[in-house]
Amino acid sequence: MAFDPQELRFDAQGLIPVIAQDEATGEVLMLAWMNAEAVRRTLETGRVTYWSRSRQSYWVKGETSGHTQRLIEMRIDCDRDCLLVLIEQTGPACHTNRRSCFYTAIREGAEVVIAEPME
Amino acid sequence: MAFDPQELRFDAQGLIPVIAQDEATGEVLMLAWMNAEAVRRTLETGRVTYWSRSRQSYWVKGETSGHTQRLIEMRIDCDRDCLLVLIEQTGPACHTNRRSCFYTAIREGAEVVIAEPME
Numbered sequence: 001m002a003f004d005p006q007e008l009r010f011d012a013q014g015l016i017p018v019i020a021q022d023e024a025t026g027e028v029l030m031l032a033w034m035n036a037e038a039v040r041r042t043l044e045t046g047r048v049t050y051w052s053r054s055r056q057s058y059w060v061k062g063e064t065s066g067h068t069q070r071l072i073e074m075r076i077d078c079d080r081d082c083l084l085v086l087i088e089q090t091g092p093a094c095h096t097n098r099r100s101c102f103y104t105a106i107r108e109g110a111e112v113v114i115a116e117p118m119e
Numbered sequence: 120m121a122f123d124p125q126e127l128r129f130d131a132q133g134l135i136p137v138i139a140q141d142e143a144t145g146e147v148l149m150l151a152w153m154n155a156e157a158v159r160r161t162l163e164t165g166r167v168t169y170w171s172r173s174r175q176s177y178w179v180k181g182e183t184s185g186h187t188q189r190l191i192e193m194r195i196d197c198d199r200d201c202l203l204v205l206i207e208q209t210g211p212a213c214h215t216n217r218r219s220c221f222y223t224a225i226r227e228g229a230e231v232v233i234a235e236p237m238e
Contacts, residue, residue, distance in 0.1 A: 001230045017136050019147055026145025028138055031201040043225060076230070077220040078213050082150040084221045094197050101196040102203045106162060111120045111195070 005039035009081040015051060016083055020093065023072040023086040029093035030101040032059075034083065039074075046071045048085055067091040092118045124158035128200040134170060135202055139212065142191040142205040148212035149220040151178075153202065158193075165190045167204055186210040211237045 010016050015033040022029055032050040034042065038058060041049040048069035052059040062068030070088040077084070094101040097117035105114045129135050134152040141148055151169040153161065157177060160168045167188035171178040181187030189207040196203070213220040216236035224233050 003225045003228055003230050017150060019138055019150065021147055028140055028147065028203055031136060031138065031196065043228075074225045075221040075233075076223045076225070077150065078215055078217075078222070079220070082220075084147055096197055098197075101198070101201075102194040103197070104195045106122045106193045106195070109122055109162075111122050114194075 003043075005036040005043075007080070008036065008039065008076070008083075009079065010035065011081075013053075015053070016081060018050065018083040018085055020048065020069060020085050020087050020089075022089055024088070027100055028102060029087075029089055029099065032061075039083070042071055042085070043074060048087055062090060065091075067093065069093070122162075124155040124162075126199070127155065127158065127195070127202075128198065129154065130200075132172075134172070135200060137169065137202040137204055139167065139188060139204050139206050139208075141208055143207070146219055147221060148206075148208055148218065151180075158202070161190055161204070162193060167206055181209060184210075186212065188212070 008016055014035045017031055018034050019031050020029045035051045038049045038051045048061045048071055050059045068090045072086040075084040092099050098115050103113060103115035105112050127135055133154050136150055137153050138150050139148045154170045157168045157170045167180045167190055169178045187209045191205040194203040211218050217234050222232055222234035224231050
């Protein structure tokens with residue numbers, strides 16, 4: 001079946017959550033959002049492109065930082081309201097310079113930082 | 120720092136997206152939603168508990184199907200608006216009886232089913 005980004009289920013803001021996973025290691029790096037056009041651009045260019053809710057603009061990941069995400073494969077969930085992108089991440093995915101945005105764990109009721117910024 | 124679920128950043132509906140990842144294999148199994156009380160219950164009981172947007176009720180994963188999720192670790196992202204739960208999944212996570220909800224890939228512009236239901 002041919003894939004049409006418009007046939008995904010977007011929320012009231014026209015957005016869908018996207019999980020970015022390191023294709024090589026399996027590490028979950030971040031969650032961000034796309035609209036239909038960002039999905040189309042990502043598939044067309046192979047450069048993962050989100051919709052920035054704070055800036056209200058397209059956001060080609062790494063365009064300014066150099067920490068790009070190359071798309072290996074895009075997957076859709078059963079409800080068509082979430083995407084998983086398997087990617088090749090250059091450098092850190094997180095704006096704190098950590099590899100993953102999920103660097104804080106809850107252990108014994110407390111928040112613990114479990115990863116340091118990359119060199 | 121002591122963890123308080125109320126200090127997460129919830130959306131306008133009081134919800135936060137939660138990525139469930141198989142702790143043993145690294146496979147991303149599903150994305151669902153929690154409110155602050157669901158986060159609290161998940162940490163307290165070790166049984167992953169979501170908020171069902173369609174049923175508008177708490178949803179202890181696997182309570183009726185037996186396909187439970189045991190919490191190994193909960194992580195928070197840098198923006199505090201997304202959670203990652205590392206879990207031990209019993210049986211399939213998906214209501215289609217597949218291990219993961221992300222069983223459809225986009226390949227050469229078409230949707231391809233890449234996983235079959237479990238026995």
